[in-house]
Amino acid sequence: MNYCIVCGNFVKKVLLKDDSVERFICTTCNHIHYENPKIIVGSLPVKDDFILLCKRNIEPAKGKWTFPSGYMEIGESLEDGAKREAYEEARLVYEIIKLYGSFSNPRIGQVLFVYLAKILNKDYKAAAETSEVKLFQLNKIPWDDISFPSVEFFLKRYVADFNDNKKFKFHSNFGNY
Structure with a gap:
């Protein structure tokens, strides 16, 4: 500056x-x-044992899979920002189940908040920042093509929670940057 x-x-x-x-x-x-750090909001949109992921159509990580997420805007709540990003990236409408976790990346000045969300619509589709939107069964997540460490962090914890009698607890990378 x-x-x-x-x-x-x-x-x-x-x-x-x-x-x-x-x-x-x-x-x-x-x-x-x-x-100050930038706040990123996102969601893990789920239905039964499926999770919705978006293939990024922009850099960084173009062509890799992620969950809907992006920068929060001034005047938005965390919840409103997460819902807006899901609609912008996948034309997705959902109901928030709970705040699922946070992920800090002090090196690049970002804090991510992720919600667990129940998919409501069936007509989701790729939008400008997304080349493809797909429901993945939990045992078929494309682990080798995940976009960012934070996305992998939450996907792995969701799969573990789902397999642990669906005990969806709050997760954070506290102390593990």
Whole structure:
């Protein structure tokens, strides 16, 4: 960052008193610019022993499978963002069952929240960011073609929970970055 988003003048990085992180501060208006992680929202849309996955049509990981997810927008709740992303990527409508987990990636400044969701419509289909939408039986998930470590993390836990008498508990990668 070189310029203040408030007044347009130069910024410099400073460690403020009683703070532990250097911040960009405007040299003119003294506005403090906080750099915060991006919030990603997603869902594991399920029906019986099937899970809906989307084949990505954009980079990164174009051609790999993922669950519907994306960046949260200003003015959205986590739930609304997850539902919007599912509709944008797969024209999917669902009912949220529960918050299923969180996944932190401090290296790239992202936090993912994932919901377990019951599929309501049958006319889901690929949209602009997706080349294919498919229901996979849990024993046929394409593990070699999964897009991101966070997606694999939640898919593996869902399969384990399903096989453990459907005890769907909250999952987090806490401490395992």
